[in-house]
Amino acid sequence: MRFITLGFIFFLMSSTAMAAKGDVALTILYSGNLDGELEPCGCSAEGNLGGIKRRTALLDKYKKNDPSVVIISAGGLISSEGPNDRLKSEYILKAFTHLKYDAIGLQWKDLAYGVDFSVKETLPWVASNWLNDDFQKNRKITRVINGNKVQMQFFSWLDPSQSPTLQMQGKHGDVDGDIKTLAERIAAAKKQGALTILATSLPLDVIKALIPLDTIDLLFERAAYEVYGEPKKVGGALVVQPGSRGMRLGKLSIKVDANNGSINSWEHQVLPMPESVADAPRMSAWYDEYNEKVKQNYLKQVAIRKQHESGDSLFVGEEACKTCHTKVYQVWQESDHAIAYDSLEVVGKSFDPNCLQCHTVGLDQAGGFIDMSITPHLLGVQCESCHGAGKLHVASGGKTPVPNKNWSHQKICGQCHTQPHSPSFKFDQYWPKIKH
Numbered sequence: 001m002r003f004i005t006l007g008f009i010f011f012l013m014s015s016t017a018m019a020a021k022g023d024v025a026l027t028i029l030y031s032g033n034l035d036g037e038l039e040p041c042g043c044s045a046e047g048n049l050g051g052i053k054r055r056t057a058l059l060d061k062y063k064k065n066d067p068s069v070v071i072i073s074a075g076g077l078i079s080s081e082g083p084n085d086r087l088k089s090e091y092i093l094k095a096f097t098h099l100k101y102d103a104i105g106l107q108w109k110d111l112a113y114g115v116d117f118s119v120k121e122t123l124p125w126v127a128s129n130w131l132n133d134d135f136q137k138n139r140k141i142t143r144v145i146n147g148n149k150v151q152m153q154f155f156s157w158l159d160p161s162q163s164p165t166l167q168m169q170g171k172h173g174d175v176d177g178d179i180k181t182l183a184e185r186i187a188a189a190k191k192q193g194a195l196t197i198l199a200t201s202l203p204l205d206v207i208k209a210l211i212p213l214d215t216i217d218l219l220f221e222r223a224a225y226e227v228y229g230e231p232k233k234v235g236g237a238l239v240v241q242p243g244s245r246g247m248r249l250g251k252l253s254i255k256v257d258a259n260n261g262s263i264n265s266w267e268h269q270v271l272p273m274p275e276s277v278a279d280a281p282r283m284s285a286w287y288d289e290y291n292e293k294v295k296q297n298y299l300k301q302v303a304i305r306k307q308h309e310s311g312d313s314l315f316v317g318e319e320a321c322k323t324c325h326t327k328v329y330q331v332w333q334e335s336d337h338a339i340a341y342d343s344l345e346v347v348g349k350s351f352d353p354n355c356l357q358c359h360t361v362g363l364d365q366a367g368g369f370i371d372m373s374i375t376p377h378l379l380g381v382q383c384e385s386c387h388g389a390g391k392l393h394v395a396s397g398g399k400t401p402v403p404n405k406n407w408s409h410q411k412i413c414g415q416c417h418t419q420p421h422s423p424s425f426k427f428d429q430y431w432p433k434i435k436h
């Protein structure tokens with residue numbers, strides 16, 4: 001009897017010792033929802049946190065001290081609210097190619113300028129339920145620390161109900177809405193002994209109802225505004241919550257069981273990025289180039305405005321054609337072209353130059369569309385979108401032909417009915433709908 005008890009205790013001790021031997025210390029630096037904050041504005045001391053140049057410096061420092069550091073983002077890097085956001089987003093994605101992230105979860109907002117825009121730079125995007133192969137479905141991250149191999153697998157879930165293209169005609173087939181497929185893939189990775197990571201922009205209570213948490217080791221829930229949450233264990237998963245706008249980075253120091261990828265213990269720290277974190281010199285060329293582009297854009301807009309104020313715009317707007325071409329006008333007014341600007345407002349994209357280009361008259365041309373309040377007569381697809389600027393034609397009472405008189409149908413419609421935006425366009429089928 002005594003012998004058995006002793007034996008049992010010995011067994012207990014040795015199994016604890018074995019587990020300790022398989023424990024591997026690993027550091028994960030994480031972030032999420034940069035939300036288009038390329039740099040801090042510096043308007044106030046409290047607000048002067050973050051920015052990509054400081055982030056680079058901080059990540060470089062950690063990577064230098066410990067090359068096995070894992071760097072993860074839950075995505076949401078860019079934004080599309082203001083007119084400068086496209087350029088800013090382009091440079092944010094460029095910057096991330098220098099930052100050596102191991103995986104970045106794709107959020108819907110990362111697709112604001114289309115898939116082609118997001119994949120132009122080679123980044124470790126992951127979108128597990130994306131249907132075609134624009135993005136990786138999962139990403140394996142491997143580290144060997146003191147002879148122990150740690151395997152990680154990163155997944156990310158795009159909630160189909162938040163898809164911005166849902167509201168647009170016929171375009172909602174981008175993602176697999178069945179979360180079971182994802183749950184199975186995660187379970188399979190767990191079975192292989194990987195440390196499983198899932199990122200999604202859903203809040204925790206929603207995720208909990210959708211997917212069993214016991215196969216997920218590390219779960220990124222929707223970012224909080226600016227401030228990082230405290231990690232907590234929920235249903236077996238360690239749940240972390242990044243803070244938005246890139247002001248800070250999260251640092252998780254974990255002990256991983258190398259045999260099954262489980263997280264045995266963790267410590268959490270939030271690393272702020274105040275002014276005292278020096279900018280990474282290796283990002284100065286990138287930053288100068290960005291600022292130069294912003295300046296050029298600004299000067300171009302100023303020139304367009306000056307032209308508008310001088311009053312010598314060649315675009316006159318649809319009202320000016322109404323008097324002489326009354327019947328044609330009525331036909332046009334009934335067509336979808338007349339409401340093309342409203343369509344952008346419906347989907348919240350009436351600030352995006354990338355969209356305005358085909359949904360207004362003469363964007364980025366002298367005398368063309370500037371914005372809703374300055375040029376309200378140039379909204380939507382109008383007569384002058386197809387026939388060219390009409391001032392001289394109007395002034396001459398129709399004697400001077402419209403500028404595009406000799407353009408082919410192909411050339412006129414092809415300005416906007418391009419393959420990505422109007423895949424089923426055929427002149428013979430489309431023209432009858434707007435014939436005048």
Ligand code: HEC
Nearest residue numbers: 316320321324383384387390393394397398400401402405
């Ligand atoms: C003052 C009257 C008047 C106004 C205003 C007017 N047009 Fe015309 N338009 C005419 C006349 C007249 C013709 C026929 C010219 C001909 O057959 O020689 C014409 C012809 C056209 C044609 C056929 C091609 C061509 O150039 O002959 C187009 C296209 C056209 N107009 C577009 C427009 C557009 C677009 C506007 C507004 C920007 C406009 N028109 C405003 C009088 C007008």
Ligand code: HEC
Nearest residue numbers: 336337339340343358359381385412413415416430431433
């Ligand atoms: C300046 C850009 C532009 C040009 C040029 C243009 N379109 Fe369009 N077209 C649009 C936009 C934008 C819409 C969508 C309008 C909406 O629903 O908001 C559209 C919609 C349409 C529709 C309605 C589609 C539907 O399913 O009902 C037809 C038909 C059409 N265009 C035909 C033509 C034809 C034919 C030409 C050439 C003669 C042409 N368009 C030239 C931008 C353009």
Ligand code: HEC
Nearest residue numbers: 168169343344347349354355357358415416417418421422
């Ligand atoms: C190259 C020109 C072009 C650009 C750029 C463009 N569109 Fe369009 N858009 C079109 C055309 C053409 C149609 C009509 C498609 C058709 O019916 O075949 C259209 C149709 C639409 C519609 C109406 C769909 C419906 O349900 O009737 C919406 C909404 C829309 N676009 C939003 C956008 C947004 C948002 C952007 C920017 C991200 C954008 N467009 C950029 C040309 C363009």
Ligand code: HEC
Nearest residue numbers: 318321325328329332337381382383385386387409412436
């Ligand atoms: C989406 C492009 C588009 C828009 C918008 C558009 N047109 Fe046209 N329009 C055409 C095309 C293409 C033709 C030539 C059709 C053909 O070849 O039979 C045409 C023909 C005409 C003609 C000549 C008709 C003839 O019998 O010679 C007039 C006039 C005209 N358009 C005026 C207007 C006016 C005014 C508006 C705005 C109220 C307008 N168009 C809007 C594409 C457009």
